[in-house]
Amino acid sequence: MSVQIQPTSPTTDTKASSAPRKGRIGRVIAGSLLAGATIALALTLGVFAGATESIITGSILLSFGIGWSLLATLSVRRTSQPQRWAGLPAAAMTASGLVLLAFQPGHAVLTTVGWVWPVLVLVLAVWMRSRMRRALSGRGRRLLTPAMTVLALACIGATYENITVLQDDTTYPATGRTFEVAGHRLHLDCRGTGGPTVVLFNGLGGVSASWARITGDVARTGRVCAYDRAGQGWSEDAEHPQDGVTAAEDLHLLLAKAGEHGPYLLVGHSIGGTYSMTYAARYPDQVAGLVLLDSSSPEQFTRMPDYPGQYAVMRRATALMPTLARLGLSRVVAFASPSHLPVEAADRVRAVTANAHAARNMRDEVSMLHQVFAQAGALTTLHDLPLAVVTASETLKDTGWAAAQDQLATLSDNRMHQVVEASHLGLLEDEPAAAESTRAITEVISAIRAGSHLESK
Numbered sequence: 001m002s003v004q005i006q007p008t009s010p011t012t013d014t015k016a017s018s019a020p021r022k023g024r025i026g027r028v029i030a031g032s033l034l035a036g037a038t039i040a041l042a043l044t045l046g047v048f049a050g051a052t053e054s055i056i057t058g059s060i061l062l063s064f065g066i067g068w069s070l071l072a073t074l075s076v077r078r079t080s081q082p083q084r085w086a087g088l089p090a091a092a093m094t095a096s097g098l099v100l101l102a103f104q105p106g107h108a109v110l111t112t113v114g115w116v117w118p119v120l121v122l123v124l125a126v127w128m129r130s131r132m133r134r135a136l137s138g139r140g141r142r143l144l145t146p147a148m149t150v151l152a153l154a155c156i157g158a159t160y161e162n163i164t165v166l167q168d169d170t171t172y173p174a175t176g177r178t179f180e181v182a183g184h185r186l187h188l189d190c191r192g193t194g195g196p197t198v199v200l201f202n203g204l205g206g207v208s209a210s211w212a213r214i215t216g217d218v219a220r221t222g223r224v225c226a227y228d229r230a231g232q233g234w235s236e237d238a239e240h241p242q243d244g245v246t247a248a249e250d251l252h253l254l255l256a257k258a259g260e261h262g263p264y265l266l267v268g269h270s271i272g273g274t275y276s277m278t279y280a281a282r283y284p285d286q287v288a289g290l291v292l293l294d295s296s297s298p299e300q301f302t303r304m305p306d307y308p309g310q311y312a313v314m315r316r317a318t319a320l321m322p323t324l325a326r327l328g329l330s331r332v333v334a335f336a337s338p339s340h341l342p343v344e345a346a347d348r349v350r351a352v353t354a355n356a357h358a359a360r361n362m363r364d365e366v367s368m369l370h371q372v373f374a375q376a377g378a379l380t381t382l383h384d385l386p387l388a389v390v391t392a393s394e395t396l397k398d399t400g401w402a403a404a405q406d407q408l409a410t411l412s413d414n415r416m417h418q419v420v421e422a423s424h425l426g427l428l429e430d431e432p433a434a435a436e437s438t439r440a441i442t443e444v445i446s447a448i449r450a451g452s453h454l455e456s457k
Helices: 010-018 022-047 053-078 084-103 107-113 117-135 139-171 208-219 244-257 271-282 307-325 329-336 343-353 356-367 369-376 393-397 401-409 431-450
Strands: 177-181 184-191 197-201 224-228 264-269 287-293 387-392 415-420
Touching: 022 053, 022 139, 022 307, 053 084, 053 107, 053 307, 053 356, 084 117, 107 356, 117 139, 139 329, 139 343, 177 244, 184 208, 184 244, 197 208, 197 271, 208 224, 208 343, 208 431, 224 244, 244 271, 244 369, 264 271, 264 431, 271 287, 271 369, 287 431, 307 329, 307 356, 329 343, 329 356, 343 356, 356 369, 387 393, 387 401, 387 431, 393 401, 393 415, 401 415, 415 431
Parallel strands: 197 224, 197 264, 264 287, 287 387, 387 415
Antiparallel strands: 177 184, 184 224
8 A cells, every 4th residue: 555645835834934923922012112212221321421301302202213113013024913003103203303303492492392292192192002902912912001001191291290380480480580691581589688798509409499598597697699590490591501600700790780799708509619619710809708518629520539420320310300300200209309498498499490491400500510610620719718618427428528628628718617417408408407507607707797717616
């Protein structure tokens, strides 16, 4: 008996072996989403590290546009569950990202567009979910659902942020007055009488209202002025990020327009200390004394070995903040980090710091720190003018900070240098520590008025 073996059709075998496997759709989805996220991190933290808001946002959109494009393409080629609908979000995100990268619109344009895109994206997210439910099942659907949920939450968060900013503008108007200076308006809040007039310089992320625990007490014995640099608080943006010299010129014009008269006692907290040093070096005849509250040092990049690395992280983080603030995430952080200021002052500070405008200003100031610190080095001596250096105990843990504070104290022979049990921000916010800051200011005021020397502590 013979057995006949039917020849196998090569065509049939080839089709069977090349048929897409249904199990691959999960890997394609996970790989595409991971690719988008990886490219976004590479661009925002690497290629465009420290860039402006439009570049960072554009990079993120472009990256996730690539991720959705991979899903549309690979699902058709390698699976039996093609997701051609993913081509629409891919095109929308890629196009939007390229427009932002090409034209780099400013804050005003992004704010206006911020009222439109949440509606469009929410419609897109609903449509995407509908298409996904038709074209996808099982594990693939479970992987994509969180991505669409994030899109919807981003729309809700952005809309909430837009409404809150409008409410804050109405609820917390500028105290004091604003003046036109070099093409933008700057906010100045002065109170009290008697010389020398004290001028307060905000730290990074600080605003004039951050001095609430200090201005009231100082105003009882003399005149004190809190102001916001361009882009801070209730001041308008300058056309470009400012270095220390430009900020000093702005302040010089602001005080003149406001009718304030020197010589001034300059008080700077954190990086505000370096801005005050640059002002003192540029306008020495207008300076009666200096108080540095846990101030940054002109030599911070060299005296503190860990600072260059910290700065690299800060530069990348602050560049991401404006984009995240548009989604309302800055407010989540602000409410999770309660202020120690009096309630009304804390609310005012939060209203002007937990938004995209404030985040952009912080990013801009961080981008200029090399220049700001270097320019502050122009102040080599105050001669015999009174100088108080107040150092927070918590920051002494940072390698090189104590030596940098000691170096600042050598700017004058007429000086006092004390360490206060406090955090860096606590010198302004915590009641006992702020009282020590106030005491240092009033002691310098007394020394200026009496023409006497300070007592070392």
